[in-house]
Amino acid sequence: MLGDSAKAQEVFQTTLREAALRAAQGELPREPFWLFRDARWRCLETVKEDLQPEALKLDEHDVAPHAASQIEKLEPAQLAVWISGAPDPQRTALALFYLDEFDYQEILDLAELKLNELSRFLAQGRQQLQAWLDAKQPQQGKV
Amino acid sequence: MKMSRLLRRQRTLLNCAPISHDRLADRSMRAVVARADDSDEFRKQQNFDRAVAEIVHLIPIPPETAEWFSEKDLNVGSKWTWRKMARNPAVLAISIAVVVIAGVSVFQVLSRLNDFPGSATARKLLTVAASTRPVMLDPVSTEAGTLSDLFFMKHGLEHYDVPAEFGDFRTIGCRVFEDEESRRIAQIWLAEKRIQLFLFPAERNPKTGAVLWFPGWRYVHQEGWAGAVTERSGVCFMAALRGSEKDLALYISNTTGQ
Numbered sequence: 488m489l490g491d492s493a494k495a496q497e498v499f500q501t502t503l504r505e506a507a508l509r510a511a512q513g514e515l516p517r518e519p520f521w522l523f524r525d526a527r528w529r530c531l532e533t534v535k536e537d538l539q540p541e542a543l544k545l546d547e548h549d550v551a552p553h554a555a556s557q558i559e560k561l562e563p564a565q566l567a568v569w570i571s572g573a574p575d576p577q578r579t580a581l582a583l584f585y586l587d588e589f590d591y592q593e594i595l596d597l598a599e600l601k602l603n604e605l606s607r608f609l610a611q612g613r614q615q616l617q618a619w620l621d622a623k624q625p626q627q628g629k630v
Numbered sequence: 631m632k633m634s635r636l637l638r639r640q641r642t643l644l645n646c647a648p649i650s651h652d653r654l655a656d657r658s659m660r661a662v663v664a665r666a667d668d669s670d671e672f673r674k675q676q677n678f679d680r681a682v683a684e685i686v687h688l689i690p691i692p693p694e695t696a697e698w699f700s701e702k703d704l705n706v707g708s709k710w711t712w713r714k715m716a717r718n719p720a721v722l723a724i725s726i727a728v729v730v731i732a733g734v735s736v737f738q739v740l741s742r743l744n745d746f747p748g749s750a751t752a753r754k755l756l757t758v759a760a761s762t763r764p765v766m767l768d769p770v771s772t773e774a775g776t777l778s779d780l781f782f783m784k785h786g787l788e789h790y791d792v793p794a795e796f797g798d799f800r801t802i803g804c805r806v807f808e809d810e811e812s813r814r815i816a817q818i819w820l821a822e823k824r825i826q827l828f829l830f831p832a833e834r835n836p837k838t839g840a841v842l843w844f845p846g847w848r849y850v851h852q853e854g855w856a857g858a859v860t861e862r863s864g865v866c867f868m869a870a871l872r873g874s875e876k877d878l879a880l881y882i883s884n885t886t887g888q
Contacts, residue, residue, distance in 0.1 A: 496692040503698070550674045558681035563688040570686075584646075585679070585686040590653040591646035606645035613678055 488530040488582050489571055498533055502526045520597050527579055527597065534575075547614035548621055557620040569619060573612065576600055580608040640665070644672060649679045747833040747842030748866045749850055752859050755815070756852035759826045759870045767803030767819055774799050774818055774827060781806065781816050781829070789863040790816050790829040795882055796869055799825070823877075828868040832861050847882055849875045858882055 489495045502525055509515050551557070558566075570581050579598040583589055589597065595605055640662045647663050654660045666672040715721055770777070775797025781790040785806045802819040809815055809830075818827040833842045841864045850857045850868075857870040858878040871877055 492690065492692045496695055499695050499698075550671075550678045552674060554674070554678045555681040558678070558685060561685055563685050563690065566682070566685045567689045585649075585683050587649045587653070587683045587686075590648055591643075591659065592656070594646075602646070603642050606642040610645045613675065616682070617678075 488527070488578060489533060491571075494533055495530075498526060498529045502529055520593065523597055531575055534571075545615040546618035546622070547611065548618040550613050550617050551621070554617055554620065557624050560624065561620075569616065573615075576604070577608040577612060580605050581612045584609055644675075647672070647676070647679075649676070649683045744849070746844045746848045746859070748830075748844075748859065748861065749848070751809075751813075751830055751833070752828075752850045752857050752866070752868050753852045754809070755828045755830065755868060756850065756855040756857050756870055758817070759828070759857075760853060760855055760872070762817070762819075762826065764802055764819060767805045767817065769803045770801050772801055773797065774801050774820060777801065777804055777816075777818060780804070785814065785816075787814060787816060787829075789865045791862065791865070791867075792818070792827060792829070793860060793862065793867055796820070796825075796827060823871055825869055825871045825881075828857075828866075828870065830866050830868075832864050832866045834864075849878070851875070 489498065502522065505525070506515070506522055515521075570578060570585070572578075573581055576598050580594065580600065583594045583597060584591075591602075591605065594600070595602060598605070600608075643659055643662045644666055647659065647666075648654060651663075654663060663672075716725075770780075774792045775794070778791040781787040787806065800821045802821055804816065804818040806814055806816050813831050816829040818829075819825075820827065834840060835842060841861070844861055846860065848859050850859060855870055855872050856875050856878055857868045858875075858881075859866055859868045861867075869878060869881065
């Protein structure tokens with residue numbers, strides 16, 4: 488979500504500290520995923536204070552048959568930075584989806600999205616990531 | 631099958647198809663995935679998603695954060711043992727309460743097992759026996775079995791007969807009195823081991839008035855006294871002494887044997 492481990496660490500600790508305080512005061516919400524939702528909003532608040540990337544229309548390519556081998560060559564940090572560079576709520580959708588910890592209904596609930604929005608963000612995300620991969624690894628893109 | 635043949639709604643769902651099959655949340659998602667499972671396009675999407683998810687899981691987590699999710703800590707929190715549960719104050723309190731309730735219930739059931747029609751009166755009369763002094767009775771020295779005539783002639787009490795088991799014992803005294811329910815009770819004091827005999831009306835069915843009959847001899851206990859009770863012709867007879875059921879059983883079995 489943040490593409491920066493130091494900021495992620497800070498948000499994580501703040502979220503847990505607030506949760507502990509609320510628990511001590513007996514004010515824990517009963518709704519599921521409130522902790523994740525809280526963490527998400529803190530991430531978005533943190534990002535707001537940073538320099539904002541220019542809004543660009545990213546290229547989109549159809550998912551290639553050799554995409555998996557292209558992705559394998561990526562450094563995890565590169566992928567983290569790419570996802571964190573996506574505009575929200577697409578960023579939240581991609582982050583939650585690729586964590587592979589939630590089903591699509593839980594993601595809809597957490598990211599406060601509609602099904603067609605989530606579907607569009609994921610489909611666009613795949614195509615944009617494929618275009619980026621093709622740009623980074625042009626020789627494989629031509630195979 | 632081509633994904634383009636899918637309905638728009640199904641296509642929308644398919645874009646959100648989970649990476650792991652164990653996250654197939656609902657029936658509509660399961661159905662659309664099953665339908666598109668053999669399409670090249672969907673296979674490409676799934677391979678793409680799996681590859682991305684694998685890299686996402688390799689994104690380094692700061693060590694301070696990772697500590698929160700260490701396997702050791704999670705295991706400690708989730709460990710569940712019978713011993714741990716038994717030490718939980720709430721479980722302990724409930725267990726003690728259940729044991730006490732069960733104990734009281736068993737005690738009541740056992741007491742009820744020994745109950746018979748007239749047992750409550752018999753217990754009250756054991757208290758009377760404990761507090762009676764010989765001077766309170768009219769002195770009569772005869773065989774207990776002969777007092778039936780006295781009760782009938784003097785007090786109009788029918789069937790107040792001393793059973794054969796105790797009929798031959800010498801008496802010290804006797805009296806007739808009324809209890810708090812105005813029932814007329816005959817009391818006889820024997821010379822033999824200071825045994826006291828009681829004759830009182832048998833319990834009746836409040837609706838029909840029929841005598842509530844019970845067979846043989848039954849025993850009651852109250853404050854160190856024991857009583858052996860039997861019912862004949864609508865009248866209960868009780869032999870009472872300070873001691874145990876064994877002391878009374880000796881008389882009953884001996885005489886029954888004769």
